[in-house]
Amino acid sequence: MAGDQIVVQVDGRPVTVAEGASVVAALVLADALCTRRSVSGEARFALCGMGYCQECRVSIDGRAHRLACQTTCRAGMLIATGAGEAA
Template identity: 45%
Template sequence: MFRRLSDRNESWISFTFDGVPMTARQGDSVAAALLAAGHCSTRQTPVTGAARGPYRMMGVCFECLVRIDGRSNRQACMIAVTNGMLVETQDGAAGAEE
């Protein structure tokens, strides 16, 4: 569904998504890296369990919430992926203390 526009010679970094090793271009947002890898869903809604994922890619809709390095409610579209980052699907609502 999504693909990169070019394969320029760029730096690649490693991260994991739900325990699976992945790569991303240096400077990619978490959402862009996940979409490029074929993952369109980043969370499930707390009420119905419906899948949600990146939508507007500019930080206004909160559809792309994930757990990053142990912290819930992180907007994947607003955070640059870093080497060794641990990204997890967020299931339902996460408390403010997480």
């Protein structure tokens, strides 16, 4: 049924998203606009939206380097950004 909502966890915080939404959408709703830090410490986030740039890498359910722009949210999904650490 269209319009169903699910809850995912972004950096330990519950976020409600539409069923079928991308992980990037959940990050935006959670105001988690930094998925990782570059070696020089610059904040990085999704750029191309199609997986090429790989700036949207996050850990999903304990698996590192998942592309947020290419991954659909599932109820109960645990999403962790690397915002506090250097690449």
